[in-house]
Amino acid sequence: MSSTEEQVKKIVMDHLGIGEDKISLSSKFIDDLGADSLDTVELVMAFEEKFGIEIPDDAAETILTVQNAVDFIDNKK
Amino acid sequence: MNNKKVLITGASGGIGKSLCEKFIESNAIIICTSSDVEKLNNLKNLYGSDHHYYLLNFTDKNSISDSVKQISEDHDDIDSLINNAGTTSDNLFLRMKDEQWYDVIDINLNSNYYIIKGILPNMIKKKEGNIIGITSVVAFTGNAGQSNYSASKSAIIAMYKSIALEVARRNIRVNTIAPGFIKTSMTDELNDIQKDTIMEKIPMKKFGEPNDVANLALFLSSKSSSYITGQTFHINGGMFMV
Numbered sequence: 546m547s548s549t550e551e552q553v554k555k556i557v558m559d560h561l562g563i564g565e566d567k568i569s570l571s572s573k574f575i576d577d578l579g580a581d582s583l584d585t586v587e588l589v590m591a592f593e594e595k596f597g598i599e600i601p602d603d604a605a606e607t608i609l610t611v612q613n614a615v616d617f618i619d620n621k622k
Numbered sequence: 623m624n625n626k627k628v629l630i631t632g633a634s635g636g637i638g639k640s641l642c643e644k645f646i647e648s649n650a651i652i653i654c655t656s657s658d659v660e661k662l663n664n665l666k667n668l669y670g671s672d673h674h675y676y677l678l679n680f681t682d683k684n685s686i687s688d689s690v691k692q693i694s695e696d697h698d699d700i701d702s703l704i705n706n707a708g709t710t711s712d713n714l715f716l717r718m719k720d721e722q723w724y725d726v727i728d729i730n731l732n733s734n735y736y737i738i739k740g741i742l743p744n745m746i747k748k749k750e751g752n753i754i755g756i757t758s759v760v761a762f763t764g765n766a767g768q769s770n771y772s773a774s775k776s777a778i779i780a781m782y783k784s785i786a787l788e789v790a791r792r793n794i795r796v797n798t799i800a801p802g803f804i805k806t807s808m809t810d811e812l813n814d815i816q817k818d819t820i821m822e823k824i825p826m827k828k829f830g831e832p833n834d835v836a837n838l839a840l841f842l843s844s845k846s847s848s849y850i851t852g853q854t855f856h857i858n859g860g861m862f863m864v
Contacts, residue, residue, distance in 0.1 A: 583746075583788060590743055 549596075549622075553614045556591045560584065570612040592618060623650035627700045628843065629693065630654055631678065631737060632707030634661035636806025637756065640832030641704055642669060644840050653697055655707070657681075680707060680733035681725060690740035698744045702843040705734050705778075706756045710808060712767040723770045730774035734781060742785075745794050752795040754842050755782050756835070759802040759858050775800075779854055786852035795851040797842050802858025804830040826859035 547555075554568055561578050574580040574588065589605045592598070592614060598621045600608070608614050628645045632638045633654035645652050646669060654669070655678035656662040666675050674697070678689050694700075709729045711722040734755060745751030760768055761775035779798050786796035803809055803820055809829065812820070821827060834857055841847055842855070856864060 581791075583792070587746055590747065 549615050549618050550611070552595060553592065553611055553618065556595060557588060557611060557614075560588055560591060568611065570615070571610055573610050575609070588614075596621070598622075623648040623701075623840070623844065626650045626702065626843075627697055628652050628702040628704065629697070629700050629737075629741065630704045630706055631733065632656065634658060634665055635706070635708075636808065637801070637804060637832045637835050638706050639665075640836040641706060641839055642673075644833070644836035645843075646673070648840060650702075653693065653700070655693075657707070678707075680729045680736070683728075686733075686736050687740070690737050694740045694744060699748070700741055700744065700751070702752050702754065703737065703741050703745075704754045704756070704839055704843075705737060707733055708756065708775075708808075710768065710771050712771070714767055715769045718770060726770040727774050730771065731777050731781075734778055738785065742789070742794070746789065746792050749793050751793075752797070752843055753782070753785070754839055755779075755796075755798040757798045757800045757854065759800050759856065759862050761800060762864070763862055783852050790851055795842075795847070797847075797851060798854045799835060799838055799842070800854050800856050800858070801835050802830060802856070802861045804832055804835060806832060820861075824859045824861045828859060830857060830859060 550570065557578065558565060558568060561580055561584065563578060568578065572578050574585050589600050589608065593600050596618050598618065600617065604617060608617055623645060628650045630638060630641050630652055633642050634656040642652050642654060642665070651673060652669070653674040653676065654662070654665050655676045656665065657679040659677060662675050662677055676689065676693055680686060707729060709726060711726050713722055738753060755778045757778045758775040760772040761779055764772050782796050782798050789796065803824065838855055838857055842850065856862060
């Protein structure tokens with residue numbers, strides 16, 4: 546089973562159609578990876594589905610980078 | 623519409639029934655909602671167990687989110703959502719009771735907020751879907767005695783345009799239908815003098831049939847309208863031309 550980081554990166558890469566070389570833990574979804582605001586909503590939905598967790602709206606708004614997502618998910622597990 | 627799933631609110635009303643029948647005729651699976659248990663049971667007897675039925679009362683804020691959540695969990699593959707539920711509670715603005723104002727805003731406008739919020743995430747996941755709101759000609763013309771109703775119907779249009787902009791890239795289309803005077807229980811309440819006054823303003827000299835609205839909704843739900851979003855369609859015998 547791959548790490549949270551690998552799984553999060555895979556979701557983000559698939560969703561935004563970007564290559565592995567473009568993404569790092571510090572990548573910001575909107576500023577660095579070209580996501581629009583609805584993409585970020587979709588990413589949160591994809592994380593919820595993949596990891597079987599619920600991410601409330603106020604928490605979702607603080608998930609701006611790959612690292613933020615990994616931290617949130619690891620804390621929830 | 624073969625086996626496509628269509629959620630229709632206010633399914634037991636005049637236009638609602640016509641929508642149900644039209645989509646069933648087109649081989650869709652319909653999910654009906656009504657705020658009245660008895661009317662919902664009547665629909666069940668009429669359309670049978672191939673289709674689905676939910677009690678949904680838009681004036682009960684405590685239950686509405688849960689009810690909508692239940693629908694979206696039971697059916698994560700809704701193709702079309704038709705927000706048709708609506709009510710009137712007419713009064714001159716200066717005579718209007720708070721209750722009349724809020725009930726009409728809750729049932730006609732806020733219902734759209736709750737139901738779209740519940741159903742849209744699955745459409746976004748599928749990257750496909752469409753949402754149709756039933757508004758009214760009075761959203762454009764105003765109508766004495768209907769400040770609450772016309773405000774709610776006008777608000778839907780702006781709301782739908784904004785949502786249309788947000789989800790267009792996800793292949794989700796969002797449109798509204800603005801009927802004029804259609805023969806339903808809502809317009810049956812008018813007396814003959816009122817009907818004659820309205821008729822004078824209708825160039826086609828007849829009221830519309832619920833089926834006229836259903837035909838348009840079917841078109842807007844189908845692939846035939848795949849490049850149409852953010853629009854309002856008037857269906858009023860010419861009484862109001864944009």
